[in-house]
Amino acid sequence: KRISVIGLGYIGLPTAAMFASRKIEVVGVDVNQQTVDTINRGEVHIVEPDLDMVVRAVVKEGYLRASTKPEEAEAFLIAVPTPFKGQNHEPDLSYIKAASRAIAPVLQLGNLVILESTSPVGATEAMADWLAEARPDLSFPQHAGEASDIRIAHCPERVLPGKVMQELISNDRVVGGITPVCSKCAVELYKTFVTGDCVIASGPRVAEMAKLTENAFRDVNIAFANELSLICDELNMDVWELIRLANRHPRVNILQPGPGVGGHCIAVDPWFIVSSAPEQARLIRTAREVNDSKPNWVLNKIRAAIGAHLMENPSKTAADVTVAIYGLAFKPDIDDLRESPALTIAKELAAKHNGPIFVVEPNITALPEMLCAENIQLCDLSIEATIHLLLVDHESFRGMDIPQGIIIDTRGIWTRVS
Numbered sequence: 105k106r107i108s109v110i111g112l113g114y115i116g117l118p119t120a121a122m123f124a125s126r127k128i129e130v131v132g133v134d135v136n137q138q139t140v141d142t143i144n145r146g147e148v149h150i151v152e153p154d155l156d157m158v159v160r161a162v163v164k165e166g167y168l169r170a171s172t173k174p175e176e177a178e179a180f181l182i183a184v185p186t187p188f189k190g191q192n193h194e195p196d197l198s199y200i201k202a203a204s205r206a207i208a209p210v211l212q213l214g215n216l217v218i219l220e221s222t223s224p225v226g227a228t229e230a231m232a233d234w235l236a237e238a239r240p241d242l243s244f245p246q247h248a249g250e251a252s253d254i255r256i257a258h259c260p261e262r263v264l265p266g267k268v269m270q271e272l273i274s275n276d277r278v279v280g281g282i283t284p285v286c287s288k289c290a291v292e293l294y295k296t297f298v299t300g301d302c303v304i305a306s307g308p309r310v311a312e313m314a315k316l317t318e319n320a321f322r323d324v325n326i327a328f329a330n331e332l333s334l335i336c337d338e339l340n341m342d343v344w345e346l347i348r349l350a351n352r353h354p355r356v357n358i359l360q361p362g363p364g365v366g367g368h369c370i371a372v373d374p375w376f377i378v379s380s381a382p383e384q385a386r387l388i389r390t391a392r393e394v395n396d397s398k399p400n401w402v403l404n405k406i407r408a409a410i411g412a413h414l415m416e417n418p419s420k421t422a423a424d425v426t427v428a429i430y431g432l433a434f435k436p437d438i439d440d441l442r443e444s445p446a447l448t449i450a451k452e453l454a455a456k457h458n459g460p461i462f463v464v465e466p467n468i469t470a471l472p473e474m475l476c477a478e479n480i481q482l483c484d485l486s487i488e489a490t491i492h493l494l495l496v497d498h499e500s501f502r503g504m505d506i507p508q509g510i511i512i513d514t515r516g517i518w519t520r521v522s
């Protein structure tokens with residue numbers, strides 16, 4: 105038995121490594137030669153706890169190898185990006201289309217193709233049509249039903265970055281096959297390592313929507329907390345005290361406000377629902393807008409603090425005001441800066457503020473290129489500055505002495521009323 109995983113990123117590589125750790129031959133396929141070479145050396149190009157250890161072992165034992173060219177396999181798992189494009193946040197299925205075109209020539213009778221990428225409603229059916237178009241000699245389940253040569257299902261990934269290797273095994277999975285037999289084949293495959301339930305959906309569309317709904321649910325709840333933080337600022341109240349008090353109700357569980365929502369899932373997926381049903385998805389759209397507006401709100405807070413400081417110290421100019429930024433990652437205790445609101449804030453500040461900016465981010469060793477300006481540098485904890493801006497609640501920031509100076513705490517760990 106051989107499994108092929110297409111796309112060796114944050115989801116594909118851990119999934120490939122997991123199957124390989126169960127002594128199944130896995131061929132990982134990626135368009136990036138560097139990624140392929142790194143994996144074939146037994147190394148990893150992404151940071152995720154325990155992933156390096158598993159990849160090293162399975163490559164050494166010969167269960168996992170990577171290639172830029174797809175080859176024959178019994179099952180294909182597609183885990184490529186599904187970003188959005190343009191002002192209207194339309195989903196971009198070009199990576200799924202390219203992956204379909206790439207595997208089509210090597211498909212054989214009896215193969216199973218699973219789409220794992222988080223996808224807008226209808227993407228699995230579109231993938232099935234692209235495959236069918238490329239292989240008129242084979243029959244597909246959208247036309248031939250249970251008699252088809254190829255099985256197709258959607259099984260969205262739902263693992264939390266930072267806990268991927270654990271959640272891949274223990275989370276329940278939603279499986280939406282185009283036919284019941286497609287679902288059954290997919291469940292059998294996942295059962296090789298999944299200890300959670302594999303729940304069969306009535307079809308791929310509802311499985312796609314389930315995944316989008318999970319992330320939209322979280323986004324709406326974070327937006328609620330973020331909106332409360334704006335209201336509390338207006339009413340001169342501590343939002344963290346407010347949430348702590350309200351959460352004492354047995355049926356209330358408000359999430360935490362912050363400088364915005366980052367990562368490449370929660371800030372993206374709700375837009376797929378909005379673009380499918382723009383008239384109806386009003387709350388989901390507004391939640392996105394509330395969360396997306398938070399970095400700008402934080403930037404205005406910094407501007408106001410700089411202005412107030414200069415009013416009190418008329419001999420100073422903006423160039424004398426130093427700002428220390430704590431945290432760049434999109435959430436605590438990871439090194440992942442993708443779509444991070446903290447990064448957006450740091451970049452904007454570096455562009456507008458002409459005084460020195462110090463960045464404290466214990467999880468990285470060099471500033472990303474987009475932050476390479478003359479007035480900005482990476483520093484250790486215990487830096488002196490006029491303004492201390494806390495953007496990520498890393499464990500090390502919780503444990504440190506609260507710095508001296510003006511504090512803007514977007515996570516409520518230094519200023520919280522206890």
Ligand code: SAJ
Pocket residue numbers: 222261262263264265318319322326359360361362363364365366367368369370434435436
């Ligand atoms: N955040 C807050 N306040 C909170 C919780 C989170 O501001 O109370 C912010 C974080 O700082 C971060 C963003 O939200 O910027 C997202 O972080 P997260 O930890 O909520 O989620 P992700 O993006 O790391 O992973 C999510 C997960 N989805 C859900 O929990 C419903 C994960 O299970 C999915 O697999 C993943 O998206 C994905 O790939 O879709």
